[in-house]
Amino acid sequence: MTAFDYAPAIALLPFVSFLVALFGGQYLPKKGALAGIAATAGSLVLSAWVALTVAGGQTYNEALYTFTAGLETFDLHLGILIDPLTALMLLIVSFIALLVHVFSLGYMNDEGETGLPRYYAGLGLFTASMLGFVYADNILMAFMFFELVGLCSYLLIGFNFREAGPPSAAKKAFLVTRFGDYFFLIGVVGIFVTFAGATQTPGLFAGEGSFPVVAEHAIVDGATEGLNTFGFEPQTWFTILGLLVLGGVMGKSAQFPLHTWLPDAMEGPTPVSALIHAATMVAAGVYLVARMYGFYALTPTTLAVIALVGGFTALFAATMGVVKQELKQVLAYSTISQYGYMMLALGSGGYIAAVFHLTTHAVFKALLFLGAGAVIIAMHHEENMWEMGGLKDKMPVTYYTFLAGSLALAGIVPFAGFWSKDEVLYEALIHGFGTEGGLGTVFLVAYAMGLLAVFFTGFYTFRMVYLTFHGEARTETAKKPHGVRWNVKGPLAVLGILATTIGFVNLAPVKKLTGLEVDFLHKWLLGAEGSGWEALLTGYEHYEHVLHDGPAHVLVGEPLGATGTLIASALLSLGLAVAGVLAARSLYKVPEPVEHTDKLGSIKTLLMHNYYQDEYQVWLATGFTYPLSRAADKFDQGVIDGVVNGISSVSLFSGSRVRRLQTGVVTNYALFITIALVVLLVVFGLTGGWF
Amino acid sequence: MVQLPTWTALSPTLLLGLTAIVLLLVDSIDPDSSNNELLAGVAGLGSIAAAATSVWFIVAGTGLPAENGELISLFDDQLVVDQMALFFSFLVASVLTLVVVASYDYMADKARQAKYYSLTVMAATGMSLLGSANGLAVAFVALELASLPSYALVAILKTNKGSVEAALKYFLVGALSSGVFLYGISLVYGATGSLQFDAVAAALTDGVPAGILGIGVLMIVGGVAFKTASVPFHFWAPEAYEGAPAPISAFLSSASKAAGFVLAFRVFATALMGDAVLAVVDWVLVFQVLAIVTMFVGNFAAATQENVKRMLAYSSVGHAGYVLIGLAALTGGSSDAYVLGSGMMHLLVYGFMNTGAFLFIALVEYWDIGRTFEDYNGLATQAPLACAAMTVFLFSLAGLPIGGGFFSKFNLLMATVRSGTWFLGAALIVNSALSLYYYTRVVKAMWIEEPASGLEIERYPIGLYTAVLVAALVTVLLLPGFDAVSQTAETAASLL
Amino acid sequence: MSNPWIAIGALALVGVLIPLSMISVSALLRPSVPEQGKRATYESGEIPTGSSQQIRFNIQYYMVALLFVVFDIETVLIFPWTVIYRDAVGALGYEQVLFPMLLFLGVLVAGLAWAWRNGAVQWVKSPRATRQLSTNNE
Numbered sequence A: 001m002t003a004f005d006y007a008p009a010i011a012l013l014p015f016v017s018f019l020v021a022l023f024g025g026q027y028l029p030k031k032g033a034l035a036g037i038a039a040t041a042g043s044l045v046l047s048a049w050v051a052l053t054v055a056g057g058q059t060y061n062e063a064l065y066t067f068t069a070g071l072e073t074f075d076l077h078l079g080i081l082i083d084p085l086t087a088l089m090l091l092i093v094s095f096i097a098l099l100v101h102v103f104s105l106g107y108m109n110d111e112g113e114t115g116l117p118r119y120y121a122g123l124g125l126f127t128a129s130m131l132g133f134v135y136a137d138n139i140l141m142a143f144m145f146f147e148l149v150g151l152c153s154y155l156l157i158g159f160n161f162r163e164a165g166p167p168s169a170a171k172k173a174f175l176v177t178r179f180g181d182y183f184f185l186i187g188v189v190g191i192f193v194t195f196a197g198a199t200q201t202p203g204l205f206a207g208e209g210s211f212p213v214v215a216e217h218a219i220v221d222g223a224t225e226g227l228n229t230f231g232f233e234p235q236t237w238f239t240i241l242g243l244l245v246l247g248g249v250m251g252k253s254a255q256f257p258l259h260t261w262l263p264d265a266m267e268g269p270t271p272v273s274a275l276i277h278a279a280t281m282v283a284a285g286v287y288l289v290a291r292m293y294g295f296y297a298l299t300p301t302t303l304a305v306i307a308l309v310g311g312f313t314a315l316f317a318a319t320m321g322v323v324k325q326e327l328k329q330v331l332a333y334s335t336i337s338q339y340g341y342m343m344l345a346l347g348s349g350g351y352i353a354a355v356f357h358l359t360t361h362a363v364f365k366a367l368l369f370l371g372a373g374a375v376i377i378a379m380h381h382e383e384n385m386w387e388m389g390g391l392k393d394k395m396p397v398t399y400y401t402f403l404a405g406s407l408a409l410a411g412i413v414p415f416a417g418f419w420s421k422d423e424v425l426y427e428a429l430i431h432g433f434g435t436e437g438g439l440g441t442v443f444l445v446a447y448a449m450g451l452l453a454v455f456f457t458g459f460y461t462f463r464m465v466y467l468t469f470h471g472e473a474r475t476e477t478a479k480k481p482h483g484v485r486w487n488v489k490g491p492l493a494v495l496g497i498l499a500t501t502i503g504f505v506n507l508a509p510v511k512k513l514t515g516l517e518v519d520f521l522h523k524w525l526l527g528a529e530g531s532g533w534e535a536l537l538t539g540y541e542h543y544e545h546v547l548h549d550g551p552a553h554v555l556v557g558e559p560l561g562a563t564g565t566l567i568a569s570a571l572l573s574l575g576l577a578v579a580g581v582l583a584a585r586s587l588y589k590v591p592e593p594v595e596h597t598d599k600l601g602s603i604k605t606l607l608m609h610n611y612y613q614d615e616y617q618v619w620l621a622t623g624f625t626y627p628l629s630r631a632a633d634k635f636d637q638g639v640i641d642g643v644v645n646g647i648s649s650v651s652l653f654s655g656s657r658v659r660r661l662q663t664g665v666v667t668n669y670a671l672f673i674t675i676a677l678v679v680l681l682v683v684f685g686l687t688g689g690w691f
Numbered sequence B: 001m002v003q004l005p006t007w008t009a010l011s012p013t014l015l016l017g018l019t020a021i022v023l024l025l026v027d028s029i030d031p032d033s034s035n036n037e038l039l040a041g042v043a044g045l046g047s048i049a050a051a052a053t054s055v056w057f058i059v060a061g062t063g064l065p066a067e068n069g070e071l072i073s074l075f076d077d078q079l080v081v082d083q084m085a086l087f088f089s090f091l092v093a094s095v096l097t098l099v100v101v102a103s104y105d106y107m108a109d110k111a112r113q114a115k116y117y118s119l120t121v122m123a124a125t126g127m128s129l130l131g132s133a134n135g136l137a138v139a140f141v142a143l144e145l146a147s148l149p150s151y152a153l154v155a156i157l158k159t160n161k162g163s164v165e166a167a168l169k170y171f172l173v174g175a176l177s178s179g180v181f182l183y184g185i186s187l188v189y190g191a192t193g194s195l196q197f198d199a200v201a202a203a204l205t206d207g208v209p210a211g212i213l214g215i216g217v218l219m220i221v222g223g224v225a226f227k228t229a230s231v232p233f234h235f236w237a238p239e240a241y242e243g244a245p246a247p248i249s250a251f252l253s254s255a256s257k258a259a260g261f262v263l264a265f266r267v268f269a270t271a272l273m274g275d276a277v278l279a280v281v282d283w284v285l286v287f288q289v290l291a292i293v294t295m296f297v298g299n300f301a302a303a304t305q306e307n308v309k310r311m312l313a314y315s316s317v318g319h320a321g322y323v324l325i326g327l328a329a330l331t332g333g334s335s336d337a338y339v340l341g342s343g344m345m346h347l348l349v350y351g352f353m354n355t356g357a358f359l360f361i362a363l364v365e366y367w368d369i370g371r372t373f374e375d376y377n378g379l380a381t382q383a384p385l386a387c388a389a390m391t392v393f394l395f396s397l398a399g400l401p402i403g404g405g406f407f408s409k410f411n412l413l414m415a416t417v418r419s420g421t422w423f424l425g426a427a428l429i430v431n432s433a434l435s436l437y438y439y440t441r442v443v444k445a446m447w448i449e450e451p452a453s454g455l456e457i458e459r460y461p462i463g464l465y466t467a468v469l470v471a472a473l474v475t476v477l478l479l480p481g482f483d484a485v486s487q488t489a490e491t492a493a494s495l496l
Numbered sequence C: 001m002s003n004p005w006i007a008i009g010a011l012a013l014v015g016v017l018i019p020l021s022m023i024s025v026s027a028l029l030r031p032s033v034p035e036q037g038k039r040a041t042y043e044s045g046e047i048p049t050g051s052s053q054q055i056r057f058n059i060q061y062y063m064v065a066l067l068f069v070v071f072d073i074e075t076v077l078i079f080p081w082t083v084i085y086r087d088a089v090g091a092l093g094y095e096q097v098l099f100p101m102l103l104f105l106g107v108l109v110a111g112l113a114w115a116w117r118n119g120a121v122q123w124v125k126s127p128r129a130t131r132q133l134s135t136n137n138e
Helices: A003-027 A033-055 A084-109 A116-134 A139-157 A165-195 A211-221 A234-252 A261-267 A270-278 A281-291 A300-321 A327-347 A351-378 A396-410 A416-434 A437-469 A486-505 A508-514 A520-526 A532-536 A540-549 A562-588 A596-600 A602-608 A610-661 A666-688 B006-029 B036-060 B083-106 B113-132 B136-154 B161-192 B197-203 B210-227 B236-243 B246-271 B275-280 B283-303 B308-328 B336-367 B384-398 B405-419 B422-447 B462-477 B482-495 C004-029 C059-092 C094-117 C127-137
Strands: A060-068 A076-082 B072-074 B079-081
Touching (some): A003 A076, A003 A116, A033 A116, A076 A084, A084 A116, A084 A270, A084 A486, A116 A139, A116 A281, A139 A165, A139 A234, A139 A261, A165 A234, A211 A234, A211 A540, A261 A327, A270 A281, A270 A327, A270 A351, A281 A327, A281 A351, A351 A396, A351 A416, A351 A486, A351 A520, A351 A540, A396 A486, A396 A562, A610 B283, B006 B113, B079 B083, B083 B246, B083 B462, B113 B246, B136 B161, B161 B210, B161 B236, B210 B275, B236 B246, B275 B283, B283 B422, B308 B405, B384 B422, B405 B482
């Protein structure tokens, strides 16, 4: 038996914990928490084993259960694809899920929350669906688990359904992501329809016969036989398909303009926020792009859209983070912003940078949320930073780990975030200079926005740190914070160490400067030499080839020479980050900070209202969609129902006529039968020419 | 393995006949016995044995051509045992089993039990024999063997006016129809000089006297239409189904209808298929007309009923219209086996879901809580399990994917598509939509409406419950297991 | 060539005309003697039940008639069988000649036994017939 035989258990274990918590949680000592911890620990161990097997050069891509067998056409099945990307993501998800479960013991159980079985059931299903999504081998299965993830986020965000905020936030998250998912669904159907004629396995992500590979053959080699592109050029049609799937990605990964659900989602319990932001829901979107990167790399237009949306979201969300007053709100906008970076990296050809940033972000964002959770426990569920202050001395573990996370988020060397963010920006820069035409320009514009966002990130992160932990305690609660136990401190400590060190898994700049072989993640995603992975065609080597030789022609350009560009880029982003930190320090590291953002005047109002994004979306809903729906309803009620009602009254009327035929007198029946027979005889006799 | 003698291929039918005689002997030894354990037990054992034997033979391939390409035929080719015969033996025997199990409670305190069971089994013998009939004479004898006990069964509740009246009407219309059918046979015999199906088919060349053959064929259509309760020979059906004891309604509307159809399949697909006949009388066109009229009359009349049993009776007429598609969509081309097979599939599924629905009515009659839709209000509060089963039957009858009725209707639709008879498909869709309306009325009454005050059920009869639940289970299981049914049916149809 | 259906039509016409003419001729010729006894239904010497306008046979006649038909058919089958019995046994053996007939007879005997036990051959006088008989005698 190899690790891959146990791979289904990775997602099934949390699913079992979901069932246990749901049906037996009432009777368990910790209301299902222990089952969840055991299950996610099991998943983590199995994921680690799988990762080791993958490190040994093996990959896995098998259909496990065919639920609809097609006759002379494709099947629909559930299957598992495990390549280095999957293995990495499995590790991240099960690791974060485990820590969140442990942390929940402190955040939920110790705080005496009610409805815990429901909570742990939700966490279990959430983890299970995300893990299932991660190793889905085809896009339909991915879509199914993608939807499950959305459902779980709805259930968990609305956990405190008796209050006013959470249900509405949950509904918003569900509706906004669902809006994106409509496009995704159409995209999935489109992919099946398009590729069904050309391959037996149109939905697969990896391998010969998977849709990215078939699409590549169609564009690069012109092998369009069997493809159904609805009369478009393959290039155009694949762009349309890619953008449709991207709709789902933008909803889930909270990219502009579908990001509005995420800040509201802070209404959920804080451990859930950690899970959503670090490893599950939001990561799902970016992961999907990475999963089918071979498809996106083929179409320059989608790359440009991804890069632009990413860069813009990174900047846009960072500016809003500057004025927020609540701890979790700041973190929410930072999440949007950081996922913007990942999209920027994917769009500009920095596949490894994106995965790298996804990894480091998972760690430090989980850390920050759990730290925020610890603060919230301490502050008796007060979230406004202006009510805090001076917590540094009272909760040192939380402070130092939170600081490590903040340094990572701000991108200060040598914390994790610096290395990944720097690589994102560096890749965008060199591809921007190297790529010809409009695509290069787009990359540079996106890069500029990303770079600018670095400053804001440093600023809002440390504004948050200073307001929360430094200075004088501004309220009574902050003077006497509530203590936290091991189950809170433990996960924080683990994550704090990781946030400091995880950047070292991919010291690509160091390698370039010194020649030391320290870019482990790079090697990981390239795949071991001579492994079976080449056949799956999901390795970075293959993507690089597609980017380079495909229609996008993404090339590398280094205006200041190899070393010069590298150092200039790193210094630029580091300098901006430090500038942001220093600006925050000078404004807020005082005993009694004031709301400097008031000086921004109308800009602050604009920022506090999130650029009126919610307002215009609400207007779209009430001012445009609602009247439209009402008109449709009128049409439905009046015309469609009218016709239906008409038909039904005609039916009932004729029914009552037919009923009258049945007189109850048997001689009448005999008469009818005889007449009918005679009529038949005469009609067919005449037409048949019997007489 | 021991090679059984050839005549044992007829075992399902023989077992049923033997059971009937045993029941008569029991009644001779102890007239007017009310030992319903013994009587229902004997009848149940016999019917289960017959059903099991049919399944065994189907699986063992008894009905498939032997190596020399010949099917098992007996009595100088008067009887044939092919997959279709076994398919219908199974159908009849399984419906009989359900009815017998349900009757254990339904007939518990009624008179003439031994006669009831023996007549039921005799009718089943006739229906099963009809499936094997390979000549018009045997077919007629088998038809009468199925019909005569049916008349008596409808009247078995002698003191119930409705039962007796219904039986008399059934008998009179039946006598008329039998006469028509027999006359048709004689005319076909006159035109072809033969009664055996293959011989009839062989004799049908261009020189056949057109008028005699044409009238004969149309009259045979009439006989078939009577047995299957198709318009315009359907008049007996609503009355008989309503007046008869509900298990007998179940038996007549499922098994008897199936027997009528197997006769039609054999006569028309074997003996009367071919251009020579169709040039004289286009019976496919006749069936098309009958199918559409039957669908519409059955469903439209069902939509306006107030009495649930009568509604089911009309819906049964409507379903005869659906199955008629199996004949009306025949084109003589490659799609024929599929078309015929889809008719058989629907009959099998219908056998379970419709029997179940009527047995639910039997359960309600047993509780004595009334017959109209209003009387069913809030029944689910008292008997949720039985109401859930009834819901399965009704939605499956309507063609929702909750039971096998979804696939069988779908196959009928596909049959119309493949043979290009789109108007039949359209009629099927329109009528299924309409049927959903009146089926839902029952479901709504049971689950949503408030129960009338004082609605209370004290007894939960085990036999009726078992029968209803088994029927529901089979209906649901036919959804995943439909593949086996459809393959058997198509194989059987392709052998004709 | 004339249509053969003309002949059939003529035959049908003749078939209707002959009975009609016979009835009408006898109606014209016969003397009319209305009398009570003429209206009485003939029931094999039994006292008729009810009036002759609504003919009501005692149901037991049907019972006997049915049994008669059954055994009549048996005779029809058994008669030719006996004629060829010896030759048939020689050619095919008992198995195919004697046993099926025994089976057939066995089924009939079972039916007869049933009918007997259930009182089909027991002549029961209907209460009303007995009452009428007693009134007539007075």
